[in-house]
Amino acid sequence: MPIVLIQYKNGRGLNKIAEKLAKELPALIAPRLSVPPDGLLTSDDIEVWCTEGSPADVNTKDLEIIVWAHDYPERKANLEESKDVIVNGVRAFLADYDRNVTGFVWILLQPTAFGRL
Secondary structure: OOEEEEEEOOOOOOHHHHHHHHHHHHHHHHHHHOEOOOEOOOHHHOEEEEEEOOOOOOOOOOEEEEEEEEOOHHHHHOHHHHHHHHHHHHHHHHOOOOOOOOEEEEEEEEOOOOOOO
16 A cells, blocks of 8 residues: 655645645556556555644755655556656646645655555
């Protein structure tokens, strides 16, 4: 199950935008991280954590999106393309707001082990 962290900068009035984006991201990310045929993901498989940055944070952007997922070879093969699709989806989402927002999308693929409780 991929995990997405959205961190938004303290004091920039981005909390409502980040909360709405958190609800949109699963539908944007799931198809990009799906690994057919056995690893198909739906929006319900993407967990999103939305958090406000601290005033003590240093050198942060307005909106930072970090995606953690297992490093399946199929994901590695189209990693840049997946990143671009997600970035463009976030840009399209932000276009509805009259804001100049700095930020990034960073997909981190790594070995993982997952077990349900």
